[in-house]
Amino acid sequence: MSSNRINTKSRILEVTWRLLESGNKAIRMADIAKAAGVSRQALYLHFPSRAELLVATTRHIDKVKNVDARLARSRSASSGVERLHAFVDAWGGYIPQIHGISVALRAMRDTDKEAAAAWEDRMQAVRQGCEAAVLAILQDGYLKEGITEITGVDLLWTLLSVENWERLVLECGWSQSEYEQTLKKIAEVSLMSQR
Amino acid sequence: MSSNRINTKSRILEVTWRLLESGNKAIRMADIAKAAGVSRQALYLHFPSRAELLVATTRHIDKVKNVDARLARSRSASSGVERLHAFVDAWGGYIPQIHGISVALRAMRDTDKEAAAAWEDRMQAVRQGCEAAVLAILQDGYLKEGITEITGVDLLWTLLSVENWERLVLECGWSQSEYEQTLKKIAEVSLMSQR
DNA sequence: ATGTCAACTTTACACAGTGTCAAGTATTTC
DNA sequence: GAAATACTTGACACTGTGTAAAGTTGACAT
Numbered sequence: 001m002s003s004n005r006i007n008t009k010s011r012i013l014e015v016t017w018r019l020l021e022s023g024n025k026a027i028r029m030a031d032i033a034k035a036a037g038v039s040r041q042a043l044y045l046h047f048p049s050r051a052e053l054l055v056a057t058t059r060h061i062d063k064v065k066n067v068d069a070r071l072a073r074s075r076s077a078s079s080g081v082e083r084l085h086a087f088v089d090a091w092g093g094y095i096p097q098i099h100g101i102s103v104a105l106r107a108m109r110d111t112d113k114e115a116a117a118a119w120e121d122r123m124q125a126v127r128q129g130c131e132a133a134v135l136a137i138l139q140d141g142y143l144k145e146g147i148t149e150i151t152g153v154d155l156l157w158t159l160l161s162v163e164n165w166e167r168l169v170l171e172c173g174w175s176q177s178e179y180e181q182t183l184k185k186i187a188e189v190s191l192m193s194q195r
Numbered sequence: 196m197s198s199n200r201i202n203t204k205s206r207i208l209e210v211t212w213r214l215l216e217s218g219n220k221a222i223r224m225a226d227i228a229k230a231a232g233v234s235r236q237a238l239y240l241h242f243p244s245r246a247e248l249l250v251a252t253t254r255h256i257d258k259v260k261n262v263d264a265r266l267a268r269s270r271s272a273s274s275g276v277e278r279l280h281a282f283v284d285a286w287g288g289y290i291p292q293i294h295g296i297s298v299a300l301r302a303m304r305d306t307d308k309e310a311a312a313a314w315e316d317r318m319q320a321v322r323q324g325c326e327a328a329v330l331a332i333l334q335d336g337y338l339k340e341g342i343t344e345i346t347g348v349d350l351l352w353t354l355l356s357v358e359n360w361e362r363l364v365l366e367c368g369w370s371q372s373e374y375e376q377t378l379k380k381i382a383e384v385s386l387m388s389q390r
Numbered sequence: 391a392t393g394t395c396a397a398c399t400t401t402a403c404a405c406a407g408t409g410t411c412a413a414g415t416a417t418t419t420c
Numbered sequence: 421g422a423a424a425t426a427c428t429t430g431a432c433a434c435t436g437t438g439t440a441a442a443g444t445t446g447a448c449a450t
Contacts, residue, residue, distance in 0.1 A: 008397080008398085025305040026305060026306065028435090028436065028437090029436080029437070029438090030436080038398075038399090039398075039399055039400075040437095041398090041399075041400080041401095041438095041439090042397085042398060042399075044437095044438070044439080045397075045398075048438095049437080049438075050436095050437070050438090107302075107305060110220040110221060110302060111221065151369075151373075151377070154362075154363060154367040154369065155363075155377070155381070157362070157367075158359050158362045158363055158367075161358065161359070161362060163356065163358040163359075164353050164356070164358075164359070167349075167352070167353045167356060168349060168350075168353055172349040172352075172353075174346075174349065178346075182346070182350070185385075186350070186381070186385045189384040189385060190380075190381045190384060190385070194389075203426080203427085223406090223407065223408085224407080224408070224409090225407080233427075233428090234427075234428055234429075235408095236409095236410090236411095236427090236428075236429080236430095237426080237427060237428075239408095239409070239410080240426075240427075243409095244408080244409075245407095245408070245409090
């Protein structure tokens with residue numbers, strides 16, 4: 001029954017995702033096992049460690065939610081502003097989906113290299129999106145005076161951090177659209193010369 | 196020897212501070228004890244738990260660095276912009292000093308209520324500073340259209356988060372003055388109507 | 391029908407770090 | 421010289437991760 005193994009494996013991933021989404025920050029291996037209806041040890045038959053289970057869950061979510069397609073849309077924009085807006089929509093809209101797992105991964109960063117690397121990787125992908133947007137603005141000739149390409153990317157990347165989303169949406173109670181609109185505006189006034 | 200007890204206690208606080216400043220994220224009770232030249236158990240004679248030791252260290256740093264005096268200076272500014280700038284200087288300049296302990300406190304938030312409360316408390320103090328600045332801008336009549344007092348505070352508070360400082364200064368390699376200058380500018384263009 | 395293999399379960403245990411407990415020691419203080 | 425203070429030492433409970441080994445169950449092949 002090799003299909004059984006596959007079923008169990010993806011069931012574990014689904015369950016992990018669901019538990020992390022619940023907002024409970026202290027999800028243990030035992031919790032995941034219980035929710036998946038397997039023994040705690042069975043988890044280690046499929047994933048070598050907690051960190052790798054979380055990383056695999058991230059990849060699983062990416063696959064299901066189709067990140068690539070989301071981000072591709074921002075690449076087709078013609079002008080710099082459009083590209084900026086499209087990217088804020090794409091990434092900003094994706095944050096809520098991966099928020100649960102992002103909390104777990106970040107919490108493991110200090111103790112686990114794998115988790116740190118996985119999060120770093122994800123962040124570099126976001127940074128690339130920022131880079132493309134800033135470059136498009138630069139090529140349009142609208143990059144603000146005093147902002148270099150690099151500092152512009154640093155800035156946009158920082159503005160669009162998951163932590164800022166958490167603060168505004170979860171802590172301050174902003175709606176997702178308020179978040180997206182405001183961040184677009186701030187990114188604009190911070191990066192682009194207004195005429 | 197009651198003075199001995201006091202010496203040991205403050206030595207523990209100093210050593211904890213120093214170790215946290217070192218950037219090593221995994222400081223254990225045993226490490227602190229060793230560095231302070233006492234047994235691990237002696238720590239529990241002075242502080243009931245790791246969380247309370249960290250909280251006490253925070254208060255100790257505040258006392259030594261004189262936070263209150265720092266923040267008081269921003270309160271004496273006359274105009275809104277000045278107040279904004281003074282607050283960014285005061286808080287932004289304080290972040291590097293408390294960064295080590297802030298990392299430790301935030302890492303404990305998930306598992307420890309005390310640590311969570313201590314950090315929350317600190318953040319609310321910062322928020323009050325933000326509130327005062329935004330209010331001053333509002334009273335000057337320069338608060339940007341579309342920004343309410345509350346959203347303005349949310350925004351400034353988010354911009355001035357320790358996490359954003361970490362990203363720009365530690366991760367992106369900005370200097371402290373680059374950080375301060377840029378944040379002042381962004382806060383200005385985000386919150387104030389430019390004439 | 392029987393044996394084999396894969397996908398589990400069960401039980402046990404090592405390990406790290408926090409926090410508790412009890413008994414012992416050294417120095418001061420009255 | 422007794423009592424109090426500020427420790428030390430050593431043992432241990434607890435939680436969560438990860439490892440190891442032996443047992444169970446069902447599908448499938450011959």
